[in-house]
Amino acid sequence: MVEERLDADVVVAGAGTAGSHAAWALANAGFRVALVEARRFAEAGARWANLVPVWPFEAAGLANPEPPEALEEDRSYSMLSLTGPGRTVLDRDKPCVHVDCRLLVERLQSLGRLAGVQGLDCLRHMALEFDASGRPTALTADRDPPDAAPSRVRITARLFVDAAGITGPLRRQVPGLAADCPDLAQDEVCAGANEVCEVADPAAARDFMAGLGLGAGDAFAWTGVRGGYSTIVCHVRADAGTVLITTGSVADGRHGSGVAILKAFKAGHPWIGRGLFGGSGLIPIRRPYDRLCAPGIALVGDSACQVFAAHASGIAIGLLAGRCLADSLAGRQDPGAEESVWAYQSSFLRTHGPMLGAFDAFRRLSVSLSEAEVGDLVGEGFLQASSVRSALGQKLLLPRLVDEGLALARALAHRPGLAAKLAATGARGAAAAALYRAHPAHPDRDALRRWSHGVAAALGGRADVQ
Numbered sequence: 001m002v003e004e005r006l007d008a009d010v011v012v013a014g015a016g017t018a019g020s021h022a023a024w025a026l027a028n029a030g031f032r033v034a035l036v037e038a039r040r041f042a043e044a045g046a047r048w049a050n051l052v053p054v055w056p057f058e059a060a061g062l063a064n065p066e067p068p069e070a071l072e073e074d075r076s077y078s079m080l081s082l083t084g085p086g087r088t089v090l091d092r093d094k095p096c097v098h099v100d101c102r103l104l105v106e107r108l109q110s111l112g113r114l115a116g117v118q119g120l121d122c123l124r125h126m127a128l129e130f131d132a133s134g135r136p137t138a139l140t141a142d143r144d145p146p147d148a149a150p151s152r153v154r155i156t157a158r159l160f161v162d163a164a165g166i167t168g169p170l171r172r173q174v175p176g177l178a179a180d181c182p183d184l185a186q187d188e189v190c191a192g193a194n195e196v197c198e199v200a201d202p203a204a205a206r207d208f209m210a211g212l213g214l215g216a217g218d219a220f221a222w223t224g225v226r227g228g229y230s231t232i233v234c235h236v237r238a239d240a241g242t243v244l245i246t247t248g249s250v251a252d253g254r255h256g257s258g259v260a261i262l263k264a265f266k267a268g269h270p271w272i273g274r275g276l277f278g279g280s281g282l283i284p285i286r287r288p289y290d291r292l293c294a295p296g297i298a299l300v301g302d303s304a305c306q307v308f309a310a311h312a313s314g315i316a317i318g319l320l321a322g323r324c325l326a327d328s329l330a331g332r333q334d335p336g337a338e339e340s341v342w343a344y345q346s347s348f349l350r351t352h353g354p355m356l357g358a359f360d361a362f363r364r365l366s367v368s369l370s371e372a373e374v375g376d377l378v379g380e381g382f383l384q385a386s387s388v389r390s391a392l393g394q395k396l397l398l399p400r401l402v403d404e405g406l407a408l409a410r411a412l413a414h415r416p417g418l419a420a421k422l423a424a425t426g427a428r429g430a431a432a433a434a435l436y437r438a439h440p441a442h443p444d445r446d447a448l449r450r451w452s453h454g455v456a457a458a459l460g461g462r463a464d465v466q
């Protein structure tokens with residue numbers, strides 16, 4: 001078999017949104033980057049339409065999505081209660097946009113090619129080689145593209161970035177890191193599904209939306225459809241020509257799955273026609289791992305659990321992680337040295353950890369709630385527009401006390417039990433956020449262990465670093 005030998009500064013494994021963007025950002029920072037992918041590049045990453053906040057694009061150094069990558073803007077976004085007439089509506093200043101992630105991945109990959117990223121796809125059996133200290137030094141794999149002869153690839157580099165998604169195939173090969181990145185518990189995984197479908201009967205689609213007090217062009221979310229952490233988000237486009245449906249539920253065996261919820265929703269609404277594109281998969285929904293690196297390796301994207309836990313959204317955070325990695329490593333002689341990769345870990349967790357930790361507290365609460373309690377969250381006025389904007393925009397915002405205070409006070413009085421749970425969740429989130437701002441700035445395993453135990457005490461569960 002032909003053997004290909006390459007030398008790079010950085011190998012990024014996984015050409016989805018997080019990996020393609022990180023590869024581009026690292027190449028712009030002056031590193032020689034190889035981007036390696038198990039599938040064909042044209043099939044890498046998310047193959048569905050995702051709801052993504054807008055602000056992280058600029059923060060990640062990217063232009064905002066434009067059509068056709070950005071899909072038609074929603075006229076309004078409503079959170080509807082399943083148990084009553086209550087609702088929360090955002091009809092202006094919607095902080096997010098629907099993105100055709102197939103086109104976003106394509107954009108990021110082509111930016112990388114222009115910046116000199118060297119790409120190798122269709123790789124199988126990826127294995128790391130290590131030096132005596134346990135630091136990875138090379139990656140080997142079999143390459144079997146459909147249009148060329150199979151080959152054996154060996155790439156030496158000083159840093160390997162695992163951006164290969166929830167399974168973390170490189171992370172698992174580095175013993176020191178694998179031990180600190182525990183397998184996900186059932187309530188830390190969301191089974192999601194998404195499909196853009198034709199509308200077979202536009203009049204019936206408009207009637208359905210009208211029955212909810214909405215019209216074509218509006219979007220709505222029903223949360224708690226199977227209790228706790230489960231949802232259906234539906235957007236009938238303005239011309240009632242297509243509908244975008246996203247479903248998901250915590251994969252603990254008690255809430256069904258995103259695929260089952262999507263199937264049932266379609267079966268109950270015969271106006272929904274043929275599927276055009278979409279997909280399904282597992283999404284990590286816990287706070288990011290407390291350890292995002294070891295000498296010679298760093299994690300970005302789903303592999304690092306860099307996901308907004310409250311609604312299982314990883315696109316924006318994965319982009320921000322790549323920016324943070326490139327900024328932390330720029331100008332460093334050895335991008336894989338412990339000080340270099342720790343600078344990334346510390347910068348990412350100090351900057352984005354407060355928001356991710358606080359919303360992980362909310363995820364933990366929502367997994368435990370009944371259908372009725374989730375209905376009350378919306379129906380009784382706990383979720384005011386500022387909370388919905390905060391969650392969709394993936395930014396911590398305080399309630400606007402002047403116009404939202406009265407509704408919140410009424411909700412607190414009507415549902416004191418739920419109010420107490422929310423107050424406890426808020427306190428946990430605030431404690432975690434404070435800890436994130438003080439993540440150890442320099443390599444220090446004992447300090448990291450103490451920090452990890454502090455975060456676990458604030459949020460619940462076992463510390464990552466023992």
Ligand SMILES: Cc1cc2nc3c(=O)[nH]c(=O)nc-3n(C[C@H](O)[C@H](O)[C@H](O)COP(=O)(O)OP(=O)(O)OC[C@H]3O[C@@H](n4cnc5c(N)ncnc54)[C@H](O)[C@@H]3O)c2cc1C
Binds near residue numbers: 049163280315
């Ligand atoms: C149905 C569904 C709906 C979603 N909706 C939203 C949403 O609305 N908003 C949002 O922000 N997020 C959403 N998400 C989550 C989002 O899609 C993920 O968080 C995001 O795609 C993660 O990006 P990533 O680049 O880290 O990983 P991935 O997108 O998983 O990409 C990883 C890449 O690595 C490749 N790979 C795997 N193993 C290897 C290996 N050994 N070597 C090399 N390459 C490898 C894979 O082929 C893949 O191309 C949704 C997820 C699902 C499943």
